[in-house]
Amino acid sequence: MNIDVKHLEEGKAVVTIEGRVDAETAAEVKTRLKDLAQYRVMQAFVDMNRVDFIDSSGLSAMVSGLKALRQHGGTLILCGPEPQALKALRLTLLDRVFPIYSTLDEALEQASKHAR
């Protein structure tokens, strides 16, 4: 698993995750996502396009990240989840919790529209 954080302008950050987010790797994802709160990130775009497997510990890490951001009014947006991840989100009803976009570009575009 690889995780990379890039801070953009206006309190935005793109978090790119590659590989599998499971019991072995979820702890790191959770730490990195919670760190975003310290930078007062308002919109964290998590690019999941190259996550080939996610389990409940991975989902929990996402929720922890979201909750940390919400403390200062921020949010966490899931971008481009693969069918496996999408199904896991749907079955756990977490698709009602996270804003989900089919691509990162789409999510960024929507965000800038709202800003205007």
Place this chain on the structure above:
Amino acid sequence: MPVTIRVLTEELRDIWHSWTGGQLYIIDQAHIFPNAAGIPAEILAESNEEDLYQTPKLGKDLWWKLRVRPGWSLIASAEDDTPYKRVLPSWAALLRMVLEQEATGVGEMVDGSILKRMITTMCTAQDVRSGLQAAQAVIQQACTGADVLLIAEHSGELLLLGQGTFSEKEARACLKHGIEASSDLKSSTHSIEPFVLRLDVPSPSRVAVVVQVCDSDGDVKEARLMELCRLLGLMLKPFFSLEVDEQQQRLTHDLALAAAIQSSLFPDTMPIIQGYDLAADLLPARQVGGDFFDVCISGDGRYVLAVGDVAGKGASASILTAVVHAVLHSESPRHKDPASLLETINAGLYPDLDRAETFVTMTVAFLNPDEHQLEYASAGHVDGMLWKAREETLSMLPATGLPLGIYPSSTYAASKAVLEPGDVLGLYTDGITEAEGLNDKLLGVQGLADLLFACHLAPARAQLDVVLTALEVHRRDKLQRDDVALLLCRCLDVENDPRWVKPFVVAAHPTSVHTIVNLVRDLAMEAEGVLEVECPEVFEDFALALAEVIANQIKHAYQQEGGRIQGRLVLDKNTLSADTFDYGSSFQPVVPLGDLDPEDPPEGGYGMQLIDALTDRWAYTAMPGGRNHWSLQKRITGVRCS
């Protein structure tokens, strides 16, 4: 790529001898390329003049030395990760080629006269540097790509000229090592200054090493030559094992030969018995051991399955396994029941065992595959196991007499059992049940029984691999202390055996979750062509559900403290299922209600939800004896089970 060989002639040996006065070998280096096709073992057997042993490891290469016959040797290198088993037959083939080439004179040979010219050139030069340059010219002229190492002494200067695959760094290290080890030279007034010159000769990397040894007045004395020779020997030691280690190496070599002979005594393939599936394996704790298994035929045509243990370990025990093997094979055809077979073997072995102050335990089971009858007798051996598939119970096959070698005449009882479809007979040695794990906890008879219970549906070989892996997981980082032998015989259940069974055992560690996910994916790939309906999603869903169970076992049952998880994955006519077992804390599975507050989602507890949603049935049972059992099922349509 082909194997490249250059052979140096006897002529060089004479030159060598005249220069050093010492007894040195003539060396050729050759590269071995693993022969993927494999070379028949009989070639190795034919080359019975060889003296094969491994020299110390240098850098990333493994160096092999082969003394073809007194007087000259071969050295070859292979990549570090080349399996031993592959290098060995390659060597045998190489040896044969060398011998053939020498006999016929065919092939590229390095002319001894060129080497002679080289040495002469070097030694008539003004100084070592110009000598090397001149020698280089000779090599280039005769550039055959030969790998050679030359050593010459000139005016108190010792000269090593080598071309080979060893690096400059290795040559330097080797040189320093030799000098430091030579305390005699250290205490003398000689100044020794090693340095390394790299020659610019076309490939491969060629290295020349020069050592200057001068005393204060620059004179070269007769006695110095002997010192030089000794130094030479020390320097060369890492490259070519000289007489110093001969005895140790001979022992190592003998042990390796003994291991090869011992393993050749045991069947390397199991007989194919209609309606049965057999597998057996042997893992000595050292190179050779006292455990054994065997298969032969009895006087009334039944299969004799034998597993035994000579008390003690290592070489002494291994010698006796050979004796037992011989007696078992000679006596089996003369006996029609296991009890009288053991009685005869005991009487035959008693004098030897008594003298050696040791004993042997052994179970012999006579299998009649047509009538599915098993008759066994056990000379004080650990209880055999018989898994009864229909009853889902395990019955033990206890000893029916004393170990062999206790009394000159012992009597044995025979006991019978019926093998029904799906039943598994397990004969083993105490190296399995007495394997020590964390806090010296033994795997135990129950531990082995649990493993057989978890994977009894699988082919015998797969079950056996699970048991051997389980031993590694159980031992953690501890060394294997005792020999291990295991023989499994499964009665096939043609009508009901599932199409695919993948047994597994993993350490309760987060990385194992992915191992299990991959196991499900492997199954999906294997089943691909046989599924009438395309349903890759079913496998991915199931992989996630099973991953959740495994993660649960790691995190909750074992509280992250590690342990063993074992089970099986089964794909049958219309069901994909998994059973997995752990020895951790019991669990209260609760599936959260299908409701979630989007404003305050919980930071965990999604696992049970996924397991529930992704399977058609799941069950958790806390079994007696502190074992937990999870089972998952998912219906799958369109599996062709032909």
